[in-house]
Amino acid sequence: xxxxxxxxxxxxxxxxxxxxxxxxxxxxxxxxxxxxxxxxxxxxxxxxxxxxxxxxxxxxxxxxxxxxxxxxxxxxxxxxxxxxxxxxxxxxxxxxxxxxxxxxxxxxxxxxxxxxxxxxxxxxxxxxxxxxxxxxxxxxxxxxxxxxxxxxxxxxxxxxxxxxxxxxxxxxxxx
Numbered sequence: 001x002x003x004x005x006x007x008x009x010x011x012x013x014x015x016x017x018x019x020x021x022x023x024x025x026x027x028x029x030x031x032x033x034x035x036x037x038x039x040x041x042x043x044x045x046x047x048x049x050x051x052x053x054x055x056x057x058x059x060x061x062x063x064x065x066x067x068x069x070x071x072x073x074x075x076x077x078x079x080x081x082x083x084x085x086x087x088x089x090x091x092x093x094x095x096x097x098x099x100x101x102x103x104x105x106x107x108x109x110x111x112x113x114x115x116x117x118x119x120x121x122x123x124x125x126x127x128x129x130x131x132x133x134x135x136x137x138x139x140x141x142x143x144x145x146x147x148x149x150x151x152x153x154x155x156x157x158x159x160x161x162x163x164x165x166x167x168x169x170x171x172x173x174x175x
Contacts, residue, residue: 069139
């Protein structure tokens with residue numbers, strides 16, 4: 001699908017000789033992250049031949065912590081397999097603020113300049129079901145490894161997700 005024919009909140013994925021390209025548009029939430037993990041993170045497991053991953057955030061107005069954690073996980077996986085890095089291209093002011101709130105402005109490589117996207121970018125389909133607790137937990141664990149701010153912000157969420165995965169109930173708010 002051509003990049004001009006997409007919904008407002010979407011993730012596009014493409015590939016060329018430079019590596020993989022992600023273009024995030026609008027508000028990116030966990031339901032859009034799961035297909036990206038399936039399409040890209042799993043591919044990084046099987047090869048060291050991916051030179052780089054580029055994420056264009058010029059048209060992204062919001063990213064939830066699951067998406068940000070997935071970007072961190074992709075960056076770490078890329079470093080461990082090919083020695084490459086994930087590069088955040090043209091982050092919008094809203095995205096820059098979110099990165100700063102979590103303490104990622106110095107962790108991820110950010111570039112003000114854009115790059116031409118591959119001609120054939122495919123829109124990833126939104127998941128009809130909520131992503132599982134395991135997926136959300138892994139994204140947040142990657143995120144928590146980046147800074148003290150992230151550890152503090154997402155520690156309780158991590159505990160609740162771990163409890164849910166073990167079959168326990170999350171704590172209930174009681175007066």
